[in-house]
């Protein structure tokens with residue numbers, strides 16, 4: 001049986017690229033996203049390329065939906081080898097004192113709570129298997145901070161620390177937990193918001209002279225599922241063209 005990878009946010013730019021990469025490597029990929037149309041598009045592309053994929057709806061901030069999703073995946077496949085928590089994002093850019101608590105919490109929930117809920121439901125399955133790889137998603141802003149993104153940077157910093165703690169808890173069961181921290185990455189969502197001028201300005205601050213592609217990130221997520229990365233846990237991997245060197 002091929003390995004089973006559950007990817008939250010698999011309908012998005014980075015999550016979609018990770019889904020394609022893992023499916024091309026022979027994994028069965030479950031694309032879980034609250035944008036069902038986007039998940040279905042990625043599923044269709046993978047199927048057309050000869051890969052195995054399912055598209056399932058979930059809002060990772062909702063406890064009941066996450067529980068139902070994981071039960072569904074476990075009953076379809078009997079195992080979960082890889083959990084990639086890629087759903088998330090920064091919904092607001094504004095000064096801290098302008099945030100309502102509801103807005104602040106929305107960003108924390110989409111990133112940190114969603115990651116926690118998915119890990120909590122999947123970990124017992126991996127513990128029974130005595131194996132598994134969990135890949136969480138931060139951002140360079142989780143290390144540097146970012147003006148106008150206080151909840152997002154706090155959530156991403158939280159994910160980095162959560163990953164380290166969880167890596168310690170799950171190491172005795174042979175489960176590896178790591179964080180991938182994208183830098184500026186050209187996903188459709190980012191590109192549609194950004195003018196060519198802003199994009200050029202951004203490029204000039206990146207030592208490698210270019211923004212990341214979703215495929216750059218997909219390579220890192222995939223590497224962290226392979227036997228070659230079997231001694232790595234609790235770490236944060238920055239894929240950012242050198243814009244931050246923590």
Ligand SMILES: NC(=O)c1ccc[n+]([C@@H]2O[C@H](COP(=O)([O-])OP(=O)(O)OC[C@H]3O[C@@H](n4cnc5c(N)ncnc54)[C@H](O)[C@@H]3O)[C@@H](O)[C@H]2O)c1
Nearest residue numbers: 009011012013014034035059060087088089139182185187
């Ligand atoms: N693109 C970048 O420049 C960049 C930089 C740093 C970090 N990141 C992080 O990488 C991850 C992916 O970003 P992306 O650029 O591919 O964004 P994206 O918007 O293209 O993809 C995110 C996907 O997650 C889904 N999603 C969001 N909230 C969800 C929820 N509550 N439940 C289920 N699905 C949900 C969306 O529908 C979308 O398909 C995010 O965690 C983001 O914070 C991105």
